[in-house]
Amino acid sequence: MLILPFQLLAVLFPGGDSEDAFHGPTSFHVIQILSFANSTWKHNRGSGWLDDLQIHGWDSHLGTAVLLKPWSKGNFSDEEFAELEKIFRAHFHRFTQHIRGSDSQFQLKYPFEIQAIAGCELRSGGSTVSFFREAIGGLDFLNFEKDTCVPAPEGGSRAQHVCKLIIQYPAAINNVMKLLFDFCLQYLLGFLDAAKAELQRQVKPEAWLSTGPSPGPGRLLLVCHISGFYPKPVWVRWMRGEQEQLGTQHSDLLPNANWTWYLQVTLDVAAWEAAGLSCRVKHSSLEGQDIILHWGHPISIGLIFFTIIVPSLILLLCLALWYKRRWKFQDNP
Numbered sequence: 001m002l003i004l005p006f007q008l009l010a011v012l013f014p015g016g017d018s019e020d021a022f023h024g025p026t027s028f029h030v031i032q033i034l035s036f037a038n039s040t041w042k043h044n045r046g047s048g049w050l051d052d053l054q055i056h057g058w059d060s061h062l063g064t065a066v067l068l069k070p071w072s073k074g075n076f077s078d079e080e081f082a083e084l085e086k087i088f089r090a091h092f093h094r095f096t097q098h099i100r101g102s103d104s105q106f107q108l109k110y111p112f113e114i115q116a117i118a119g120c121e122l123r124s125g126g127s128t129v130s131f132f133r134e135a136i137g138g139l140d141f142l143n144f145e146k147d148t149c150v151p152a153p154e155g156g157s158r159a160q161h162v163c164k165l166i167i168q169y170p171a172a173i174n175n176v177m178k179l180l181f182d183f184c185l186q187y188l189l190g191f192l193d194a195a196k197a198e199l200q201r202q203v204k205p206e207a208w209l210s211t212g213p214s215p216g217p218g219r220l221l222l223v224c225h226i227s228g229f230y231p232k233p234v235w236v237r238w239m240r241g242e243q244e245q246l247g248t249q250h251s252d253l254l255p256n257a258n259w260t261w262y263l264q265v266t267l268d269v270a271a272w273e274a275a276g277l278s279c280r281v282k283h284s285s286l287e288g289q290d291i292i293l294h295w296g297h298p299i300s301i302g303l304i305f306f307t308i309i310v311p312s313l314i315l316l317l318c319l320a321l322w323y324k325r326r327w328k329f330q331d332n333p
């Protein structure tokens, strides 16, 4: 089985200063998702990522990479890139053949899905790390640490068996690792240059407020939406004045199609407590001018209706009934 393992290597990454100056992505990885519906039908998806940003797709019919950025080839020439596509094509083909050939041996029951992630990362302090992990049916199966195949506990005896098989081909593994390790690192370093302008851009977030589904009677779910910002790090809290509200919940950061990010930050409060709350956003693009949105007018009309008018009407009604009964008693002493 040809897989894409990488060694855990520590090599010196020159230029400590440039690290401080440039806070761009520091990792490149490829993801492969192979879906087997039955013994004849399979679908193969591949993608290439700088950190969490997708820069490659994979056309499984043509067996070629889809370039999502003008600089997705990094500093590789057309010929070098075509050569890499060929390696991936061959890998996908052999990997699929291998799975098909051993589905009964490994008791793989259709339908199933295999996910693999492989890549490299620059760490602060100048070290680099590479990784390869594989999962079956959403459960960890195996990973590589240095040049050793480590079966995951979730993978059971099957993973142990596969690792034993792989280890029987040390020379092949070493070659592939070396090739792919070098490829990944050169590629990543090439990207940092080619993509610099785009990776260093600052895009300001837009923010707006809404209510979410009511968490219960008399309660409100306040939602602060923050969208369209880049880079990824952002600080968002529900506040009362300068006081952070403890129950603030953050959604996952979701990607927009234009290479920016989206986040939802919610707070579950009693309806009468909502007034005076605000959503505060800090982001590098705002240069210290935080966005502050006050829980405001359009919703407070509804709030006033339910928290003041409705109870007042009920009170008036009770008073009216009480007076009516009193008058009745006075009429008939």
Ligand SMILES: *[C@@H]1O[C@H](CO)[C@@H](O)[C@H](O)[C@H]1NC(C)=O
Binding pocket: 037, 038, 039, 040, 041
């Ligand atoms: C295999 O799965 C595909 C996709 O679900 C389906 O179209 C096809 O008919 C299936 N083939 C067999 C032999 O079950």
Ligand SMILES: *[C@@H]1O[C@H](CO)[C@@H](O)[C@H](O)[C@H]1NC(C)=O
Binding pocket: 075, 076, 077, 080, 186, 187, 189, 190
């Ligand atoms: C790409 O750039 C990196 C870093 O500058 C370098 O190490 C590598 O050799 C370059 N690769 C090619 C194919 O030019």
